[in-house]
Amino acid sequence: MGDLLNAFAVAGKSALGFQAVFFALLAIGLNVHFGYTGLLNFGQIAFAMLGGFGIAISVTQWGWNFWVGVLVGLAASVVLALLLGLPTLRLRADYLAIATIAAAEGLRLLFRSVSASPVTGGTRGLAAFNGDFIALAPWDTSRRYSVLGTRWSGGELWVALVGWVLVALMCLLVWLLMRSPWGRVLKAIREDEDAVRALGKNVYLYKMQSLVLGGMIGALGGMVYVVATGAANPDQFQNANTFLAYTALILGGAARVLGPVVGAIILLFVVQFADTALRALIENGIIPGELLSSTDVAQIRFVLVGLGLMLLLVFRPQGIFGDRREVMLDAR
């Protein structure tokens, strides 16, 4: 019983910590791209990496202020969005998907390459750039605090708090935009580009604005991640994270303001709970060691998440917040 409570507490910490913020921001960006505009961005992690390294490189390599680093990260994500969008947004949706997935993997390999290591730190990455930010915390960051039965460092708490404020602000931004005529054009583009063109809207411009906006939100996610871990390493930004963010988005419900946030919280809770609970069950001998060893747990938990997601898509294809009628229209 104690183990179970402990599993809940650990999973709760994970679902409220910086990793949930990270996935929530990635997924909010993807929601703007995919949920509202119908753009298939399969390389959201590249925007996050540029955001994170924007801070890391500016502070450690160039000696700039932390906040200048934030601006550099955002600017880099805008440039990436423009580079990806200019050639592909005039084409069919698939081309953006191909370009983004290639860019995400290519950029990561470039950042970890030997020739880039004077700037990016290569495979070792960069560290010690978040001091200015952590120092802003209104409490003592060297102490550890007990929240809901788990131990948090002061710095962790501070990053998570600022992160969730950021998530709330981004949700507010998306909500404001999507109830406006601007958001209506995006949703119409998702449904049928040509119809929107025939009504006198510059579809290319709107798709570009959407790509840039979602990419910038993804960059904020990457910033939260590197500031929380205190290190920026290219290998933290595996493209699998993009697909986990998609999982969060679909779990919560695409084209809903709070869908990606709730999806990210649930995803991290379930993954962490499965991990802790399975380990506890193995240690207590309830699951025999021959069947499942604790080294397998790291993989098995994603299998369980996958199964859960399949069940969700069968019984609730619209996600948690989605409108079933809306999803069913596609089946006609």
Next chain:
Amino acid sequence: MPADNLPPGAHAASLDKNTGTGTRPGGGVPQRLAQAALRDVPWEIGVAKPDPAIVVENVTRTFGGLTAVSVDHLEVQRGGITGLIGPNGAGKTTLFNLLTGFDQPNTGTWSYNGKPLGKLAPHQVARLGVVRTFQLTKALSRLTVLQNMLLGAQGQRGESFLRALVPGTWRAQEKANTEKAMDLLRRFKLDAKKDEFAGTLSGGQRKLLEMARALMSDPQVVMLDEPMAGVNPALTQSLLGHVKDLREEGMTVIFVEHDMDVVRDISDWVVVMAAGRVIAEGPPESISQNQAVVDAYLGAHHDAPLTVEEEDQVLAQAGAAIAQEEHGGGEVLGTDSTTGRTER
């Protein structure tokens, strides 16, 4: 042209009948303007119209070896309904796509009110007041009917990214647009459906919605690609009424249609395309007698009702063929009788 066997002044009964529908105030008067203006226009391909809204010059579009469109000169009369007909693959939709910027031609130019449109993107064409609908109806399924309508409004302040964040800048305009949309929806009898997803509408209702949405932009030229396709007869009548209303509001209408009764009913002028070329133009009553049109639609070897002389001729030929067959030359029958008929 073999189309001159009716004097231009002789109107088909169906056209005169239209003016008497009487349900719309002031109906019929503007229609007669376009029709009267076209009365003295000769029935020739590429003829100059008294007041052209759209002028097409030497437009060609090829897909690989196939010439989809090759139009030397075409003028579309302002304020009239121009029907564009032709068999499948004649290039009607390709011409529509070219005129509205959805496709780029290999050669040629065209202009609207004297402004060249050749290099414009689709949304720029639409902003000039030339809107189109699509052959396969493009209702925006997961938007409500009302949202579909509001999307059609032009010059919306709230469609700019930064102003979208400040509702005060666009709320008044949005309210005015909503009222206008509701007026149009009432006219098209869709007002009860305003909060339903457009994807739940029937095929005919989607056609109505698409037309209503196009009207939200206050267009001057409306291009309808098969507005009646797949619509039941009752709704066809209602759609026809709406198309006539457009003309009475002074809009120029170009529409593609296969149903000849519909074309005869509402067109002021008909342009016939086949294999990418304009093969005939003239008032609707001139078209059905035009041999080039008949050949294009039915093929040169068609089965038309026979006149008495032709019947005699065919019978004589058949008799001769049977006589020949009895002497052992069986394969002559088919070729002989068909060539006899096409040369009439």
